[in-house]
Amino acid sequence: xxxxxxxxxxxxxxxxxxxxxxxxxxxxxxxxxxxxxxxxxxxxxxxxxxxxxxxxxxxxxxxxxxxxxxxxxxxxxxxxxxxxxxxxxxxxxxxxxxxxxxxxxxxxxxxxx
Amino acid sequence: xxxxxxxxxxxxxxxxxxxxxxxxxxxxxxxxxxxxxxxxxxxxxxxxxxxxxxxxxxxxxxxxxxxxxxxxxxxxxxxxxxxxxxxxxxxxxxxxxxxxxxxxxxxxxxxxx
Numbered sequence: 711x712x713x714x715x716x717x718x719x720x721x722x723x724x725x726x727x728x729x730x731x732x733x734x735x736x737x738x739x740x741x742x743x744x745x746x747x748x749x750x751x752x753x754x755x756x757x758x759x760x761x762x763x764x765x766x767x768x769x770x771x772x773x774x775x776x777x778x779x780x781x782x783x784x785x786x787x788x789x790x791x792x793x794x795x796x797x798x799x800x801x802x803x804x805x806x807x808x809x810x811x812x813x814x815x816x817x818x819x820x821x822x823x
Numbered sequence: 824x825x826x827x828x829x830x831x832x833x834x835x836x837x838x839x840x841x842x843x844x845x846x847x848x849x850x851x852x853x854x855x856x857x858x859x860x861x862x863x864x865x866x867x868x869x870x871x872x873x874x875x876x877x878x879x880x881x882x883x884x885x886x887x888x889x890x891x892x893x894x895x896x897x898x899x900x901x902x903x904x905x906x907x908x909x910x911x912x913x914x915x916x917x918x919x920x921x922x923x924x925x926x927x928x929x930x931x932x933x934x935x936x
Contacts, residue, residue: 714865741922743922743923745924751928752911752926752927752928752929753866753911753913753924753926754926755923755924755925758920758922758923765920766919766920766923799863801865801866803865803922805921805922811856811868811871812856812868812922812924813868814858814865814866814867814868815865816863816864816865817863817864817865819863
């Protein structure tokens with residue numbers, strides 16, 4: 711069964727460092743998302759991406775965050791200068807059609823020290 | 824305040840008992856999804872409901888979408904230890920783009936043998 715894959719599964723970084731989280735969405739999907747879940751809190755929307763541009767972003771997704779689809783398969787989330795409060799589980803998700811269902815990856819745990 | 828309120832937050836029952844989890848809001852949703860999330864993993868989609876009053880069954884799980892599309896319930900019949908997990912409801916507001924999910928905080932279900 712097709713699935714969304716994410717790497718790394720866990721990354722530990724120092725505050726102020728740049729981090730790139732990678733995702734390979736399901737191959738024929740067109741819409742891509744990043745969500746995050748701070749430990750003990752609910753899953754929150756960060757950004758949606760379609761047709762090589764951001765469709766929508768939340769207040770959390772400030773100038774420190776960026777997304778890119780550098781080739782036909784990868785979808786990345788970059789945090790330019792990490793803060794302690796960026797520590798969270800980051801989930802990539804994708805969907806096929808306009809009203810298709812969202813499929814989530816297993817997540818990348820980011821720990822900022 | 825949470826957009827989607829899930830209740831109860833925690834539910835512990837014996838194998839064979841029935842349980843119901845509720846997801847309530849004052850907002851109207853285009854669709855509502857139920858996910859199950861295991862520790863350290865991404866949410867896994869169980870069902871999507873889109874029509875007011877809709878009822879969907881998935882083996883021993885019954886999902887209902889309220890007539891006004893503001894609330895939903897998940898009912899598990901004859902619960903088994905394998906049903907243990909965090910159940911999340913997530914909805915797309917009618918004013919939001921499809922794929923921008925608002926998540927509830929989740930209901931932790933524990934089924935003991």
